[in-house]
Amino acid sequence: MKNLCLVSLYTLLRAEILRITRIWPQTIIPPIITSTLYYLIFGKLIGTRIGTMAGTDYIVFITPGLIIMSLITNSYMNVVSSFYFARFSKSIEEILISPMLNLVILIGYISAGIFRGMIVAFLVLLVSLFFTSIKLYSICLTIFIAFLASLLMSLFGFLNGMFARTFDDTTIVSTFLLTPLIYLGGIFYTTSLLPKPWDLIATLNPILHIVNAFRYAMIGVTDVNVINAILIIILSCVLLTVISLILLTKGYGIRK
Amino acid sequence: MMKKLQLALQINKLNKIYSDGTVALKSISFEVNKGDFFGLLGPNGAGKTTAIEIITSITNKTSGSVTINNIDIDSNFPLAKKKLGFVPQELNFNIFETPLQIILKQAGYYGIMRKDVTSRAEYLLKKLRLWDKKDTPCRNLSGGMKRRLMIVRALIHEPELLLLDEPTAGIDVELRREMLSFIKEINNSGTTIILTTHYLEEAESLCNNVAIIDNGEIIKKSSVKDLIKTLDTETFILNLENNISTAPKILDYNFTMIDSNTLAVEINNKQNLNDLFSKLSKSKIKVLSLKNKANRLEEYFIKLTENKIR
Numbered sequence: 001m002k003n004l005c006l007v008s009l010y011t012l013l014r015a016e017i018l019r020i021t022r023i024w025p026q027t028i029i030p031p032i033i034t035s036t037l038y039y040l041i042f043g044k045l046i047g048t049r050i051g052t053m054a055g056t057d058y059i060v061f062i063t064p065g066l067i068i069m070s071l072i073t074n075s076y077m078n079v080v081s082s083f084y085f086a087r088f089s090k091s092i093e094e095i096l097i098s099p100m101l102n103l104v105i106l107i108g109y110i111s112a113g114i115f116r117g118m119i120v121a122f123l124v125l126l127v128s129l130f131f132t133s134i135k136l137y138s139i140c141l142t143i144f145i146a147f148l149a150s151l152l153m154s155l156f157g158f159l160n161g162m163f164a165r166t167f168d169d170t171t172i173v174s175t176f177l178l179t180p181l182i183y184l185g186g187i188f189y190t191t192s193l194l195p196k197p198w199d200l201i202a203t204l205n206p207i208l209h210i211v212n213a214f215r216y217a218m219i220g221v222t223d224v225n226v227i228n229a230i231l232i233i234i235l236s237c238v239l240l241t242v243i244s245l246i247l248l249t250k251g252y253g254i255r256k
Numbered sequence: 257m258m259k260k261l262q263l264a265l266q267i268n269k270l271n272k273i274y275s276d277g278t279v280a281l282k283s284i285s286f287e288v289n290k291g292d293f294f295g296l297l298g299p300n301g302a303g304k305t306t307a308i309e310i311i312t313s314i315t316n317k318t319s320g321s322v323t324i325n326n327i328d329i330d331s332n333f334p335l336a337k338k339k340l341g342f343v344p345q346e347l348n349f350n351i352f353e354t355p356l357q358i359i360l361k362q363a364g365y366y367g368i369m370r371k372d373v374t375s376r377a378e379y380l381l382k383k384l385r386l387w388d389k390k391d392t393p394c395r396n397l398s399g400g401m402k403r404r405l406m407i408v409r410a411l412i413h414e415p416e417l418l419l420l421d422e423p424t425a426g427i428d429v430e431l432r433r434e435m436l437s438f439i440k441e442i443n444n445s446g447t448t449i450i451l452t453t454h455y456l457e458e459a460e461s462l463c464n465n466v467a468i469i470d471n472g473e474i475i476k477k478s479s480v481k482d483l484i485k486t487l488d489t490e491t492f493i494l495n496l497e498n499n500i501s502t503a504p505k506i507l508d509y510n511f512t513m514i515d516s517n518t519l520a521v522e523i524n525n526k527q528n529l530n531d532l533f534s535k536l537s538k539s540k541i542k543v544l545s546l547k548n549k550a551n552r553l554e555e556y557f558i559k560l561t562e563n564k565i566r
Contacts, residue, residue: 089351
């Protein structure tokens with residue numbers, strides 16, 4: 001059984017990584033172009049006029065936010081598009097008829113989402129080095145929070161992939177929920193700039209906790225309690241994992 | 257003492273009601289012996305595919321049990337599924353992948369390492385004439401190649417029980433013959449086969465045992481031989497040397513005129529062809545050739561469903 005789990009997990013992950021690399025103009029290039037434009041416009045052109053934010057250069061302040069934004073959207077989109085396409089093309093049946101365990105199916109898809117998120121985050125970090133220099137506050141914490149954030153977003157994407165009935169459903173959540181939450185999640189500003197009660201309302205946004213925890217790990221600046229933020233992310237991951245496994249066991253959206 | 261046959265598949269009181277309320281299966285039960293070539297026959301919408309998809313767990317059952325090689329799929333599904341290979345009715349692979357990628361991936365899902373399955377993949381791809389296309393994205397393959405690929409994929413992990421859901425639907429005669437010959441070869445090597453098909457001549461020539469399913473119920477289970485024995489009439493088409501204007505009136509025989517030199521005649525199991533020919537000869541009608549109007553299983557099938565409608 002152990003051999004079955006390991007080999008099937010390796011196979012699924014390999015297939016998913018091959019997919020990411022096969023369509024690299026869709027998966028790897030766009031976030032690099034987008035982040036370069038953000039650095040040019042918000043970092044160089046507008047950022048120099050803003051000066052500092054939370055005691056740091058504006059371009060340094062937005063760097064963790066731009067990295068985590070790319071990580072979040074890529075982890076999420078990878079899983080939702082891959083899983084929904086497998087359902088749409090019925091190639092998910094290759095997995096359903098096999099002896100693979102539900103947990104292995106979940107880990108396989110989620111790991112691919114984490115892989116793409118981390119790769120893209122690393123490339124955006126490299127892009128940032130052309131515009132500014134950053135001394136990492138804590139490398140381990142940066143990697144840990146990046147991992148947690150991509151795990152959470154991959155799980156979120158997996159659930160969206162299960163519930164989606166059409167290709168439109170795979171973009172509705174990202175367009176109407178994820179993107180507003182990301183832009184209102186403190187990537188470009190600190191919540192101390194918000195008037196009351198919006199500064200408190202902003203803390204209800206889970207992305208704000210991810211962005212600030214990551215910003216703290218990278219440059220040591222945060223608007224929220226980092227321990228609480230990490231706990232919120234971990235608890236959300238556990239909750240989404242349990243929901244995903246229950247739905248997989250019931251065969252929701254994948255078995256008739 | 258009779259030796260007890262080992263079962264490859266046991267279906268017991270299987271029910272399926274879809275979420276929209278459609279009752280697809282009504283407590284069906286049947287067994288398939290190891291090494292058998294078993295046909296699951298029935299008209300469109302009868303419940304064949306639902307039954308097959310429940311066995312493969314693509315569809316959830318409402319109630320009942322499925323046992324593969326004496327392993328209940330609910331209690332030990334990884335072990336039960338390892339024994340199973342499935343060729344679905346519709347194409348269900350990623351068209352952007354190549355045949356080799358698809359096959360090696362499928363083996364991996366069954367826990368088989370790539371290095372352990374490479375030679376088998378080569379053998380099967382060569383056997384089904386896909387080796388030259390092994391690195392071609394599947395979207396560029398012909399319909400027949402895609403169907404053959406699904407057979408290779410289903411066999412890559414050497415299943416003991418192979419389920420084929422309309423494997424020859426929509427493919428040309430030559431390819432169908434080739435595929436069926438290969439499937440027969442697999443069966444001869446010991447793999448149990450369950451075939452659903454619309455082509456009843458396929459079932460008659462290949463299957464040892466059949467179950468006929470209609471409206472979600474098994475209406476007949478038998479060996480093909482026994483089914484055919486129960487047929488009391490067969491219809492033959494006679495090709496005549498001379499043109500005739502009306503169907504002959506010969507006692508005991510029921511003729512139908514198809515055209516001026518073709519007749520259909522019903523022969524029951526108490527009549528014989530020698531007698532028919534001698535009576536036709538006396539009426540100055542010469543027969544050049546004859547053939548069955550339909551295959552025998554098809555006649556039985558039509559009779560059975562007609563009786564049911566009545």
